[in-house]
Amino acid sequence: MQTVQTVIGxxxxxxxxxxxxxxxxxxxxxxxxxxxxxxxxVLIPFVLRxxxxx
Amino acid sequence: MFYHxxxxxxxxxxxxxxxxxxxxxxxxxxxxAALAGALAHGAGVPVRHIVEGTFTYxxxxxxxxxxxxxxxxxxxxxxxxxxxxxIIRRFHRSRFMLLLLLTIVMLVPGALTGSGTVxxxxxxxxxxxxxxxxxxxxxxxxxxxxxxxxxSAAAPPINLWAMMAAAGSNMPYVGFTLPLAVISILGALFxxxxxxxxxxxxxxxxxxxxxxxxxxxxxxxxxHVAVPFAIFFGIVLGGRLWPYDMPVVGLPLxxxxxxxxxxxxSPTRLPAMKxxxxxxxxxxxLVGTVTVVGVLVxxxxxxxxxxxxxxxxxxxxxxxxxxxxxxxxxxxEGIFQYASAPLLGVPLVFLFNMKGINPIIALSxxxxxxxxxxxxxxxxxxxxAAVMTAGFKGDYKQFLVRLIVPALFIxxxxxxxxxxxxxxxxxxxx
Amino acid sequence: xxxxKRSQLTIRLVVVxxxxxxxxxxGIQLAAHRNYKxxxxxxxxxxxxxxxxxxxxxxxxxxxxxxxxxxxxxVPGGTMLVIGGTHPEEPAGVLSAVTIVxxxxxxxxxxxxxxxxxxxxxxxxxxxxxxxxxxxxPTDFGDRKxxxxxxxxxxxxxxxxxxxxxxxxxxxxxxxMDVRNLNRTWPGRPDGMLTERTTRAFIDLINAENVDIFIDxxxxxxxxxxxxxxxxHQDAAxxxxxxxxxxxxxxxxxxxxxxxxxxHGLSHREVGDHTDALALEIEVPEPFLDRxxxxxxxxxxxxxxxEFVMRAGKAGLLYEKxxxxxxxxxxxxxxxxxxxxxxxxxYNEFYPDRQIQFEGLPTRDEVVAYGVGRxxxxxxxxxxxxxxxx
Numbered sequence: 001m002q003t004v005q006t007v008i009g010x011x012x013x014x015x016x017x018x019x020x021x022x023x024x025x026x027x028x029x030x031x032x033x034x035x036x037x038x039x040x041x042v043l044i045p046f047v048l049r050x051x052x053x054x
Numbered sequence: 055m056f057y058h059x060x061x062x063x064x065x066x067x068x069x070x071x072x073x074x075x076x077x078x079x080x081x082x083x084x085x086x087a088a089l090a091g092a093l094a095h096g097a098g099v100p101v102r103h104i105v106e107g108t109f110t111y112x113x114x115x116x117x118x119x120x121x122x123x124x125x126x127x128x129x130x131x132x133x134x135x136x137x138x139x140x141i142i143r144r145f146h147r148s149r150f151m152l153l154l155l156l157t158i159v160m161l162v163p164g165a166l167t168g169s170g171t172v173x174x175x176x177x178x179x180x181x182x183x184x185x186x187x188x189x190x191x192x193x194x195x196x197x198x199x200x201x202x203x204x205x206s207a208a209a210p211p212i213n214l215w216a217m218m219a220a221a222g223s224n225m226p227y228v229g230f231t232l233p234l235a236v237i238s239i240l241g242a243l244f245x246x247x248x249x250x251x252x253x254x255x256x257x258x259x260x261x262x263x264x265x266x267x268x269x270x271x272x273x274x275x276x277x278h279v280a281v282p283f284a285i286f287f288g289i290v291l292g293g294r295l296w297p298y299d300m301p302v303v304g305l306p307l308x309x310x311x312x313x314x315x316x317x318x319x320s321p322t323r324l325p326a327m328k329x330x331x332x333x334x335x336x337x338x339x340l341v342g343t344v345t346v347v348g349v350l351v352x353x354x355x356x357x358x359x360x361x362x363x364x365x366x367x368x369x370x371x372x373x374x375x376x377x378x379x380x381x382x383x384x385x386x387e388g389i390f391q392y393a394s395a396p397l398l399g400v401p402l403v404f405l406f407n408m409k410g411i412n413p414i415i416a417l418s419x420x421x422x423x424x425x426x427x428x429x430x431x432x433x434x435x436x437x438x439a440a441v442m443t444a445g446f447k448g449d450y451k452q453f454l455v456r457l458i459v460p461a462l463f464i465x466x467x468x469x470x471x472x473x474x475x476x477x478x479x480x481x482x483x484x
Numbered sequence: 485x486x487x488x489k490r491s492q493l494t495i496r497l498v499v500v501x502x503x504x505x506x507x508x509x510x511g512i513q514l515a516a517h518r519n520y521k522x523x524x525x526x527x528x529x530x531x532x533x534x535x536x537x538x539x540x541x542x543x544x545x546x547x548x549x550x551x552x553x554x555x556x557x558x559v560p561g562g563t564m565l566v567i568g569g570t571h572p573e574e575p576a577g578v579l580s581a582v583t584i585v586x587x588x589x590x591x592x593x594x595x596x597x598x599x600x601x602x603x604x605x606x607x608x609x610x611x612x613x614x615x616x617x618x619x620x621x622p623t624d625f626g627d628r629k630x631x632x633x634x635x636x637x638x639x640x641x642x643x644x645x646x647x648x649x650x651x652x653x654x655x656x657x658x659x660x661m662d663v664r665n666l667n668r669t670w671p672g673r674p675d676g677m678l679t680e681r682t683t684r685a686f687i688d689l690i691n692a693e694n695v696d697i698f699i700d701x702x703x704x705x706x707x708x709x710x711x712x713x714x715x716x717h718q719d720a721a722x723x724x725x726x727x728x729x730x731x732x733x734x735x736x737x738x739x740x741x742x743x744x745x746x747x748h749g750l751s752h753r754e755v756g757d758h759t760d761a762l763a764l765e766i767e768v769p770e771p772f773l774d775r776x777x778x779x780x781x782x783x784x785x786x787x788x789x790x791e792f793v794m795r796a797g798k799a800g801l802l803y804e805k806x807x808x809x810x811x812x813x814x815x816x817x818x819x820x821x822x823x824x825x826x827x828x829x830x831y832n833e834f835y836p837d838r839q840i841q842f843e844g845l846p847t848r849d850e851v852v853a854y855g856v857g858r859x860x861x862x863x864x865x866x867x868x869x870x871x872x873x874x
Contacts, residue, residue, distance in 0.1 A: 001675040005302065008301055008302070008304075008307060015120065015307065018330075022331050022334045023334060026338075027496075027499075034078065034082055035338060036495060038338055039338065039342075040499050040500075040502070041349075042108075043503070044507055045112045045115070045345070049109075049112070049640075052640050053511050056792075059778060101510040102513040103614055106611050107612060110611040211648070212647060217648070226658070226746065226747050293646055293647065297652070298650075302645070303646075304645060304646065304647070305644075352612050353614070356781075358777070358780070361775070368801055369796065369801070396775065400707070400775050404708060404709070408800075408801070
């Protein structure tokens with residue numbers, strides 16, 4: 001059970017990383033300054049979680 | 055301290071108004087309000103608090119994104135049109151049956167997860183499409199989807215507001231099943247039938263509907279839809295039925311696994327990354343709002359502004375409190391989201407206990423009123439998701455106006471629960 | 485609002501610069517808190533420092549493999565386990581445990597202490613609540629710095645949460661995040677989530693060491709009715725009642741309550757039900773925890789002064805008094821210590837065959853008179869082998 005739980009925990013980091021990368025890609029693609037700012041704010045928890053800081 | 059916290063609140067309000075005037079949009083205006091409040095508090099730019107605040111609703115954000123991704127994939131694969139065609143073919147003769155079925159369909163996801171957003175994102179599109187064929191206008195459809203979602207979030211077994219307030223006041227989450235079921239089912243049925251009974255079409259014209267509805271790709275069968283949903287509900291129910299033999303999967307991964315199943319089973323090749331990118335883009339206003347509200351809440355807590363709000367509510371005389379809770383709770387939900395449960399719910403449960411008011415019934419009433427606030431700005435996550443799903447393009451205010459009658463009905467029920475909590479004590483069960 | 489191409493690039497660069505200016509210093513502060521090592525000086529009574537995993541191998545390698553400080557008199561007698569840091573947002577419980585480790589000398593029997601029972605929860609502060617990250621206690625040799633923490637384990641150590649937390653073994657449903665609450669996961673299970681494993685590890689320790697008396701240090705908001713009290717499992721009710729009477733008569737008002745039979749996951753219920761130990765919990769007032777609190781900072785955490793909480797008191801909403809003097813950390817640590825001392829004295833009356841005797845625990849009057857800092861040792865003045873990190 002613990003191994004499965006560890007794998008699940010790891011998958012959460014993968015999910016966060018994939019979504020984080022999509023946010024970055026969308027940030028690079030958008031031409032709307034407000035959206036850029038908002039993407040930047042939304043990205044913060046994804047980056048810090050994947051880096052295991054928070 | 056009263057002066058300080060009051061000043062911070064005022065500066066926040068000015069910051070928000072300035073943002074709106076400068077056409078920054080709601081989300082960035084909230085961020086401006088938070089930053090202005092932080093500066094007024096006098097702690098410079100509290101970078102750690104700003105960064106930490108973005109985590110306040112991180113769990114919710116992950117659920118939003120994964121659930122919407124799952125549903126977008128299902129739509130793209132033709133699964134949604136397959137289901138809608140099925141429902142219409144089977145029930146097109148009876149408006150009553152259709153509305154009853156839709157109410158049940160809407161109640162389930164939120165009841166199991168405690169999230170109205172999940173209801174909108176998972177079943178909102180089916181419901182909306184079927185309602186369109188009943189000749190119901192888009193604003194009414196958005197209202198039905200929202201109210202169904204709000205009542206599903208309130209419905210047992212999982213009501214997050216009640217759970218959070220109970221947890222904060224060291225009360226077991228026990229005895230809420232029947233009180234929550236009675237009020238949420240009544241609320242949902244009234245809302246759906248009140249808003250859905252009219253409409254231009256008495257019953258659905260089957261041939262017309264079948265012609266107009268998009269055909270699912272060749273090879274689509276009920277399995278393409280059933281299996282991804284079975285995986286999702288299987289994980290959720292499994293966790294409930296065998297909690298000690300199942301690993302903890304969590305909602306975001308459950309939705310992701312269902313999403314992957316849709317991709318694997320789809321009769322056509324789905325552009326998975328493109329759909330994910332679009333999902334994130336569609337959700338930016340919603341996800342952006344809850345993220346910046348997290349920052350705002352953190353700055354409010356830091357500066358005492360949050361405490362001032364909480365204090366102002368709990369020191370009201372009981373009669374006044376009963377008279378205003380129906381408004382205060384949804385408004386606080388609009389600002390703080392689930393955090394309003396610990397913020398106001400916990401002191402109120404303490405207060406009810408002190409006054410000999412049955413806290414389970416009173417909290418059930420409150421926990422049914424709270425989700426109605428999910429259509430109110432600044433956050434309005436469920437309301438906005440409902441409007442998006444229903445394809446309503448008009449003014450958001452028009453949607454809010456549609457909600458008034460059923461919302462008043464639910465607010466009245468909730469308020470009666472609070473006032474007559476002790477008399478309704480016989481409902482405490484399960 | 486699409487911008488021309490060149491200004492778009494400029495805006496993008498400005499946003500990236502702002503993002504880095506915010507996230508790098510913010511992230512550094514968060515990482516510094518998560519990785520901060522708290523210094524504990526081994527007092528004259530500490531005979532050994534063990535790890536929780538010594539009793540429960542399944543907790544090894546996790547954040548929650550905390551230190552267990554052993555104060556063994558060498559004289560046969562009873563065994564007491566005191567845990568601080570069940571909820572690291574309740575610093576008096578932690579500091580009380582530290583004062584035991586750094587001051588107490590056992591004379592009969594054995595004392596086991598966990599300062600950071602849920603170490604993971606001490607490495608995170610709650611988003612949206614603006615907690616300070618650290619608190620410092622002034623001493624003659626400078627400040628001693630401690631981690632402020634949360635009520636729940638760090639999601640970095642326990643992710644994800646279930647949609648609903650089903651307590652083991654009662655099946656009682658609790659809010660999802662309480663799967664990370666050390667005072668909702670007793671008696672725990674070895675293959676559960678981290679916090680459930682942690683409580684199971686303590687249960688294994690209690691059974692293996694034949695712990696006679698178990699004390700869980702807590703603080704409570706003034707809006708909460710279980711405050712300034714000892715909560716006791718029914719088997720420990722006589723001891724708690726006597727301790728409450730003696731304390732109230734001689735030192736300060738201290739209540740006594742029975743552990744509710746139907747509220748599961750709490751230490752005083754489950755340790756009492758699942759082990760032979762007498763299980764008790766101590767609750768002292770902490771205005772910082774009140775939802776109506778004003779400015780959230782280290783001063784409120786340590787001095788316990790808050791106008792908003794006072795106003796709630798005037799409105800009759802509190803279960804404990806508060807005035808402009810607040811509830812200072814010295815008062816809270818002192819009351820916790822005096823209560824522990826009195827519980828043990830009463831225990832000795834009831835169980836003379838398995839005595840626990842010790843000296844050196846600073847009581848309420850002493851801590852209030854001299855400050856808790858007086859009872860924290862200077863790490864520079866002892867050998868390196870008498871300083872550990874937790």
